[in-house]
Amino acid sequence: MELADRYNTALVCHRWNYLACHPRLWLRVDQSVKDLFETGVFPDLKTAVSVARPGDTILIAAGGSHPVSNIQIKKQLCLVGGGELPDETTLICSRGSDSALEFLSTCKLANLTVKAELGCCLLHRSGRLTIDGCVLQCETNPLDFLSCPIVSTAITSTPMKSNGDSVTVLHTRIEGGAKAVLTSGDLVLQRVRVIYARTYLYFWFDVDHQ
Template sequence: MSVACVESRGRGMAEKAEAIAKKKWAAEAAVNSPISMLDDGCLMHIFSFLSPIPDRYNTALVCHRWLFLACHPRLWLRVERPIKTTAEPGVFPTLEAAISAARPGDTILIAAGSTHIASSIQIKKTLCLIGAGMNPDDTVLTCPRGADSALEFLSTCKIANLTIRAELGCCLLHRGGRLTIEGCVLQCEDNPLDYLSCPIRSTATNPVKGQLHGVTVARTRIEGGAKAVCTSGALVLQHVRAIYSRASVFFWFEVGEK
């Protein structure tokens, strides 16, 4: 083995050891910091102000105690397939079950690494749905053929870091409230009936007093379908911006009143 090879290998091992030491030091510093002197209730209240991804997710990596508190069902519900234990509170085998059990304002974290079936699931309360992977391709919701949409929104909601695929129909059906789509991938699969497919369809009617309807899309890939967005009622597509990367097109736009 050459001297250069030995030196390179030695540097690699040293860098790895340094990274492990820094991670251990950061964990110990967090555990011994004044904030860790607070009781569980206070810490959980503080964690509730963090954005679920990435802040609260990163908080869970600090130590076992912070993992327990950051993943507590009071802060968010989880969808896991296969479910590890039915006795664990706040964990559900399907997205539909989690949405049914959720309270207005809850955040649902959808496990990465598996495909979740979403067939015309109606959401009538304010919720936030977030994929648990490092990027949206890690968490996939599939809408099977025969369903009008994967998710149907009738209230103000946010979805982030998810891939949603529709075999036929639309990925997201917006019927009311304010819908925010951030960092997602919306895909309509190729088929002879492409003219029936649309990643986003908004049918919101004129808003009632005190309630505004609209869709905000940010940093989202949209693939397939006859149109990226189909609107009816009182809403139209506005403020479109697109950025072309080597393999994809990312969109920013709003759907709002005329």
């Protein structure tokens, strides 16, 4: 299957959701698993990413918090939270780390909460990054100017290529930090849309070449 097709298939109906989410089809991150020799199950995200093959989907178990720090992702992967809501699957990046996740390839995040105490939640270096139905949180502190949910440093010499660098944000809550997006390459914020819910703002936007 192409990147994230399995996740999209799970949204069709209950039967397709059961088939698409069958444990044998996913790599899983589950801290509660006692048998670490169970095929396709890993105690932490860093180990799962290192073992995954390009095009794999990693299902991260709901409940509790998963520590992450400067995890580099250099292959096409889809990271999906295992709960019904993104708040049920939380990745926490501790103070002193540059980022929770660093992307150097085309990837997708879905149904996840990513928290950063100081630094950025997601660091985009290259590739096409899609953030769908997530929550990105930077902790409130006196150094808010150093906190940013999304940072992109991508620079592309051929911006018209269809497979160039970009960040796409869909139905995502962004909380804390001085700015939602900080770019230091040649990508710019475009096509911003915001929907006001009762308690949150939901964002849709692209970070792409003008």
